[in-house]
Amino acid sequence: MNEGEMLFIKVPASTANLGPGFDSIGLALNLYLTLEVVRSDCWEVIPLTDELKEFPQDERNFIVKTAIEVAESFQTILSPCEIKVASNIPLARGLGSSASAIVAGIELADQVGDLRLTKQEKFEIASKMEGHPDNVGASLFGGLVIGCQLGEEVDAETIHSIDLEVLAVIPEEELLTKSSRGVLPSTLSFGEAVSAGAISNLLVAALLSGNLELAGKMMKKDKYHQPYRKELVPHLQILEEQAYELGAYGVALSGAGPTVLCFVRPGEMNALIEGLTPLLPEMCFLPLEIDKEGSLCTGAIVTDA
Numbered sequence: 001m002n003e004g005e006m007l008f009i010k011v012p013a014s015t016a017n018l019g020p021g022f023d024s025i026g027l028a029l030n031l032y033l034t035l036e037v038v039r040s041d042c043w044e045v046i047p048l049t050d051e052l053k054e055f056p057q058d059e060r061n062f063i064v065k066t067a068i069e070v071a072e073s074f075q076t077i078l079s080p081c082e083i084k085v086a087s088n089i090p091l092a093r094g095l096g097s098s099a100s101a102i103v104a105g106i107e108l109a110d111q112v113g114d115l116r117l118t119k120q121e122k123f124e125i126a127s128k129m130e131g132h133p134d135n136v137g138a139s140l141f142g143g144l145v146i147g148c149q150l151g152e153e154v155d156a157e158t159i160h161s162i163d164l165e166v167l168a169v170i171p172e173e174e175l176l177t178k179s180s181r182g183v184l185p186s187t188l189s190f191g192e193a194v195s196a197g198a199i200s201n202l203l204v205a206a207l208l209s210g211n212l213e214l215a216g217k218m219m220k221k222d223k224y225h226q227p228y229r230k231e232l233v234p235h236l237q238i239l240e241e242q243a244y245e246l247g248a249y250g251v252a253l254s255g256a257g258p259t260v261l262c263f264v265r266p267g268e269m270n271a272l273i274e275g276l277t278p279l280l281p282e283m284c285f286l287p288l289e290i291d292k293e294g295s296l297c298t299g300a301i302v303t304d305a
């Protein structure tokens with residue numbers, strides 16, 4: 001990168017699982033982590049939004065650490081940069097903040113280190129780092145992503161033709177993914193695994209065919225994680241009981257929670273918010289749409305070579 005040149009990186013938020021698509025289904029959402037990158041003498045991260053001020057502002061920052069680690073795995077040393085970071089993705093709320101930071105780090109390594117990675121290569125690296133492909137796949141590709149990670153191998157199909165409107169119901173309290181995975185069982189019986197897989201398969205088919213009632217029905221029937229996480233996220237039960245009555249066709253825990261997503265038809269958002277606000281007055285209600293583009297890098301880059 002020549003002096004004075006600036007690189008912009010934009011990575012969308014995401015929701016994972018959509019109920020039964022545990023560790024497999026991701027949907028990109030229109031909240032963003034953005035980076036403005038210029039060459040500097042040392043690594044410096046300048047947070048432009050308040051929530052990011054708690055993180056280290058040098059090479060210990062998670063995004064920078066990720067970038068350095070990725071570049072090193074390709075025997076590349078990154079030249080230091082000054083990075084202005086902004087984000088409207090709530091942290092540790094189930095909206096893929098850690099996945100967006102990982103994807104931003106990979107994009108940073110790719111651009112500054114001139115690694116020339118393909119999207120698939122970025123997806124493989126990101127899935128390995130995050131441990132599952134759902135959030136990172138959505139943040140990279142945009143749209144609805146159905147992924148499968150088996151050991152080192154990771155595959156995905158991306159669907160951009162689906163339009164969904166969602167209401168994110170976001171509590172004030174954080175819930176770390178690590179804690180929320182801690183309440184999950186270590187095994188399911190063969191019979192439970194078969195029905196959990198069938199529910200997930202039918203969710204995908206219903207989303208693809210536009211049968212939204214059926215998709216919503218399958219979200220509620222998840223057997224992989226929501227029944228266990230309800231103890232940590234009591235408002236999931238309240239929303240499952242009330243949101244359908246108020247016009248939503250689906251309700252699902254967003255990723256590891258604590259955010260819950262209500263899926264609504266166009267034109268029905270306001271009535272849903274009005275109906276839910278008195279029931280959960282302490283929550284933030286945020287209408288969201290699907291991001292169709294995934295991560296984007298713009299700006300001129302000239303490498304050291």
Ligand SMILES: Nc1ncnc2c1ncn2[C@@H]1O[C@H](COP(=O)(O)OP(=O)(O)OP(=O)(O)O)[C@@H](O)[C@H]1O
Pocket residue numbers: 014016033052055061062063087090091092093094095096097098099101135175176177178254255256257
């Ligand atoms: N922009 C960022 N810069 C540095 N660290 C970040 C950033 N975004 C997220 N993180 C790290 O990721 C943690 C949150 O990750 P976690 O997996 O628990 O939740 P999430 O990704 O927001 O939710 P989910 O995985 O359920 O969608 C934060 O507490 C922080 O340590």
Ligand SMILES: N[C@@H](CCO)C(=O)O
Pocket residue numbers: 016017022023024132134135177181225255256
């Ligand atoms: N599939 C993951 C998403 C959160 O990282 C989970 O539900 O734990």
